Amino acid sequence: MTGLILALDVVTRKKALSISTSCAPYIDGIKLGYPLVLNTGMSIARELADTGLPLIADFKVADIPSTDKLILESVFSSGFSAIICHGFTGEDSLEACVSTAHAYGGDCYVVAEMSHPGATRFFQKDTTESIAHMSVQYDADGIIAPATRPPHVAALREIIGSKKILSPGIGAQGGDIVSVAPFVDSIIVGRDIYENAEPGVRSAYYRNILKSACNEPKN
Numbered sequence: 001m002t003g004l005i006l007a008l009d010v011v012t013r014k015k016a017l018s019i020s021t022s023c024a025p026y027i028d029g030i031k032l033g034y035p036l037v038l039n040t041g042m043s044i045a046r047e048l049a050d051t052g053l054p055l056i057a058d059f060k061v062a063d064i065p066s067t068d069k070l071i072l073e074s075v076f077s078s079g080f081s082a083i084i085c086h087g088f089t090g091e092d093s094l095e096a097c098v099s100t101a102h103a104y105g106g107d108c109y110v111v112a113e114m115s116h117p118g119a120t121r122f123f124q125k126d127t128t129e130s131i132a133h134m135s136v137q138y139d140a141d142g143i144i145a146p147a148t149r150p151p152h153v154a155a156l157r158e159i160i161g162s163k164k165i166l167s168p169g170i171g172a173q174g175g176d177i178v179s180v181a182p183f184v185d186s187i188i189v190g191r192d193i194y195e196n197a198e199p200g201v202r203s204a205y206y207r208n209i210l211k212s213a214c215n216e217p218k219n
Contacts, residue, residue: 001210001211002181002182002184002185002186002187002210002213003027003028003029003185003186003187003210004026004027004028004186004187004189004203004206004207004210005027005028005029005030005031005056005166005186005187005188005189006019006020006023006027006029006030006031006188006189006190006193006194006203007031007033007058007168007188007189007190007191007194008020008030008031008032008033008036008048008190008194009033009035009036009190009191009194010035010036010194011035011036011039011040012039012040013039013040013044013047015194016036016040016044016048017047017048019193019194019199020048020051020053021051022198022199022200022203023193023199023200023203024051024052024053025200025204026200026203026204026206026207027053027203027207028053028054028186029053029054029055029056029081029186030048030051030053030054030055030056031055031056031058031084031188031190032044032045032048032055032056032057032058032080033058033059034058034059037057037059042074042075042078043078045057045078045079045080046078046079049079054081054082055079055080055081055082056080056081056082056083056084056109056166057075057080057082057083057084058084059071059075059083059084059085060084060085060086060111061083061084061085061086061097062085062086062088062089062093063089063093064089064093065092065093065095065096066096068085068089068093068096068097068100069096069097069100072096072097072100072101072104073100073104075106076100076101076104076105076106077104080106081106081107082101082106082107082108082109082141083097083101083106083107083108083109084109084110084111084144085097085108085109085110085111086110086111087110087111087112087131087134087135088127088131091134091137091138094110094134094135094138094140095138097110097140098138098139098140101141102139107141107142108140108141109140109141109142109143109144109164109166110131110134110135110140110142110143110144111131111143111144112128112131112132112135112143112144112145112156113128113131113144113145113146113149113152113156114144114146115146115147115148115149115168115169115173115175116148116169116173119146125152125155128145128152128156129155129156129159131143132156132159132160133159135160135163136159136160136161136163140163141163141164142160142163142164142165142166142185143156143160143163143164143165143166144165144166144167144168145165145166145167145184146167146168146169146175147167147168147169147170147173147175147176147177147180147184147187147188148169148173148174148175150175150176150179150180150183153165153167153180153183153184154183157183157184164185164186165183165184165185165186166184166185166186166187166188167180167183167184167186167187167188168187168188168190169188170187170188170189170192170206171189171190171191171192171193172190172191172192175187177206177209177210177213178209178213181210181213182213187206187210189203189206193206
């Protein structure tokens with residue numbers, strides 16, 4: 001069944017720990033970005049490890065290979081399970097991210113296309129498909145593809161085969177969970193869960209939708 005990942009973009013340690021605890025029974029991983037890490041420090045990963053869930057560092061790494069390597073070494077030494085990087089920086093940067101992640105026993109996911117409206121200005125068909133092909137070539141563990149554009153996700157699935165697709169854009173951005181679920185391994189939901197008065201109840205709601213949406217096999 002398609003998994004559920006919580007994008008935990010809150011800015012206080014107390015709120016992060018409270019929300020993650022209430023959501024843990026219903027989710028399959030937690031994605032941490034700059035808002036939380038810049039406010040609490042990298043040590044938040046060790047504290048969230050008590051949930052027993054994989055922790056994804058959504059730093060969208062996009063630099064030269066040597067800098068990428070230093071960033072990833074810090075990420076995985078802090079207890080994260082996976083990293084998200086950009087692919088537009090090219091083959092050498094992507095290879096550095098993938099090889100470093102794998103050296104630490106972690107996963108590397110590559111942004112093939114972002115989910116917000118403005119992304120389509122530069123993340124066009126040729127670019128996203130090129131990044132997907134490159135991700136396969138350099139053995140990334142999967143890609144990030146937008147739930148806000150299910151046809152794009154379906155096309156990228158054809159390129160990457162059995163590698164994973166994590167799909168943001170559900171909830172506040174209006175992505176169609178029913179349309180995208182058959183093509184992805186996990187959906188990513190942030191604001192619609194962590195801004196809810198009862199985040200655990202809201203994550204259970206998404207879990208139930210996924211159960212219904214995943215009756216059909218991936219195409």
